[in-house]
Amino acid sequence: MAPGLDGDVAMAGLFCQEVLRENPRAISVLWFGDPDLTMHNAQIGSPAHMAALTRIDALVGDVAATIDAERAKGDDILFMVGSDHGHETVGYGINVAGWLDENGFGKLRETGQMSFATQGTAALLYWRS
C-alpha cells in the first residue's frame, strides 16, 4: 500500500486488532506517515494539513479507545504518542551553493576547501584553511 492517510487508516486497524487485541507484545510501535507526509508538501494550517491532522487525531483516538478497552480487561499498558520532528512554513529560501558561488566562494567550494551541510532550515558552513 502506498504511504499516506489511507495506509495509516489500514495500519491503525491492523494494529488495534492484531497487535493490541489478538497478540499483545511487551513493546509495540505504530508509526503513522501522516501528518508528516502531508506537511512536507502543504503549508501549516492549510486545508490539506488540517484534514490530515483531523484524520490522524481520529486514528490516535481509535488506538486510545482500544487500549482503554484492553486496560479494562486488566492489561497494564503504557501509551505514548510522539513525533519525530516538527514543521514550519518557510517563506523564502536560498540556494546555498548558488549563494556561495555568487559571493566569491565558488572556487573554494569546488575544491572542497569550503563545504556546507543543510539541516532543516539551517546550513552549517565548513572552511578548511
Ligand SMILES: [Zn+2]
Ligand atoms: Zn518528515
